[in-house]
Amino acid sequence: MSSNVTPKPLPTPDVSPETPVGAAAEVGALERLQRLNEEMRARARPEVVEAPKQRAPKRLGEKVNALRARRGVKSLIAIIVAVALGWYPLQRLLAATSAEATVNARLINLRAPIDGKVSLVAPSIAVGTEVEPDEPLLRVTNVRADRGRLDDLRRTVDGLRSEITVLSQRLGQLQGIEKDVIAQRNAFQEGRIHQLEAKAAELAVQITTAEAQHEDAKEALERSRKLRQSGSHTVATLLHAERDYKVSKLAIEAARIRLEGNKIELEAARKGLFVGDSYNDLPRSAQRLDEIRQQTVEVSSQLDERKARLAYLEKELVAETDLFTAHSHAIINATVRGRIWEVLTANGEEVRTGQDLLRILDCAGAVVTATVSEAVYNKLWVGQPAQFRLRGERQQYGGSVVGLTGLAAAGSNFAIEQTALTREPYHVTIAVPGLAARRECNVGRTGQVTFDTSASAANAEPARIMTAAAE
Known part of the structure; x- marks a missing residue:
């Protein structure tokens, strides 16, 4: 026997004014779902078992607490990220760094050892061509060498x-x-x-x-x-x-x-x-x-006397032949691994002894020349550890200070003169072995040098000097 029994609605959860706006929207959605559920049940069965009271309000409270916990975690993460992002620029601001730094290297001048005509041996001696040690580049031939x-x-x-x-x-x-x-x-x-x-x-x-x-x-x-x-x-x-x-x-x-x-x-x-x-x-x-x-x-x-004279003169002949060969023909070889920086002659040109023919960039002996402020300069010493980073890269290259020339530029045949660095007046030279070991020649690339001015580095230098003196 069936009877029309109206299902009892679930208690409406209380929404206090302190409830967040997002939580109130979720409560409204829950109420609508509850009403739709009751309507479906009423259509399907005339008798509906009354649902336990106070269940929906319990679920609603759990949701609100979870949302509050998430908001607290997000706030903590935001604070940590803000501190980290702020500490890195602050650390860089407090560190002793260069105002301007560039990769530099010395120039090797190749001169003509004899008078004569220049001819090419290498496939190309254009500016920027890579050369290896002992690679033949030019030949000088002197057809007027004395052979009397x-x-x-x-x-x-x-x-x-x-x-x-x-x-x-x-x-x-x-x-x-x-x-x-x-x-x-x-x-x-x-x-x-x-x-x-x-x-x-x-x-x-x-x-x-x-x-x-x-x-x-x-x-x-x-x-x-x-x-x-x-x-x-x-x-x-x-x-x-x-x-x-x-x-x-x-x-x-x-x-x-x-x-x-x-x-x-x-x-x-x-x-x-x-x-x-x-x-x-x-x-x-x-x-x-x-x-x-x-x-x-x-x-x-x-016969013995002639043989003795012949042996002596044959040695003289070998020496004189080598001397004539040296005065009549000369091969100009590259002395270092690097690149051709400047070509000062041409094929078929007559040159004189000592005339500059080529200038080669010594990439294997690359160093870093930098300028620093007076405050940073007064914190530096020869042998001080330093880190160099190329602009646009993250890798750090370890090195040490090898020259402190102050307001005067170093009197050296660098490819890039130190006077070209004008952002700060004090000049520093840093040896960076990692750059010299790289295959590519990075001369001219800029970067930044960070000097280690910590107390441990300052104390390590006197100890190193005493150890070297003891040895």
Whole structure:
């Protein structure tokens, strides 16, 4: 059984005047949703279970508290952002910074080492061209270089070489003749030795014969004496027998003396000396050998002297050739890594010794030149740490102060003169290794230098000086 029961509306939440405007709008939306919900339920079911009271007001209070908490968080975040944004400019305002700073580098002047005509070696020597160390750029050729000394040395060396060739041939010929004469002398010596040995054998036979005759004469003498005593022989026969005995005895002594003389000749012949009545101490072949040997020694000494002179003059020729090459041809090489800053010559131009040809920017030795105020300048010292930042970049490059020139610009061949920086009168030079290590050449780019004037940096400098002095 159905009955028409009007659903009870939910209690309307109280909206106090302290409720925010956004919260009131949300409450109105909730009320409309609640009424629409009640209408839908009334159409669907005749009996509607009464919803628990005080539920909607509870949800509304939670929403209001959440909105208040969000507003508090947003306010705190806004305060933090405002403090952060304000602290960074304040910190930069209080820091010791440069008024003007630019990347700078020294110029390397390449001059002509000799007089001559310039020709290009590198593909291009236009301004801004990158160059590497020892890269050839230009060639200077001097066709009018003096080569008189070089030509004289070459003629002298050629003459000595010809003389050495002739003397070597002459020495070879003398050595060949010496061999032939030695063979001739040896043959004569050998024959003479054989001859003396044969004569010694003959004399030995003669001694034996003389001894036999002496024995015979001795026996004949004894017989003659016996026969004379018996009266069978005359006195003349006895005298003849005595004479034969004495002659045979002297014949033995003479043969022995000749044998002794033969032995002396034989020993001398074996030593290469020849004694006799018909020749001198040396035969003609031996004398000729001595002459050839003297000529060989003389030619050898001349050959050694020519070779020594040739060796000395060849060294002189090499040195003179190098000197002539240096005076006639010269290659102009880049001495550093960098860029061509200025070209002061042209292809085919005649130049003089010492004339400037090129100026190269030493990018590997880049530094930073800056100007600062008097107040900042009085806080600086050589070796003070600093940070450099290129304009438009965030990266910081560490460095240190290497020059404090004050009101006077540094007397150096910088590409950008320090007098061009006029915002402040005091000039400072900072070495920044990080810029020199970069491949690109940043000379001319501007930036800002921040100097470390803290107490720790100031105390570190005396300690560093004392450590360096101790080392």
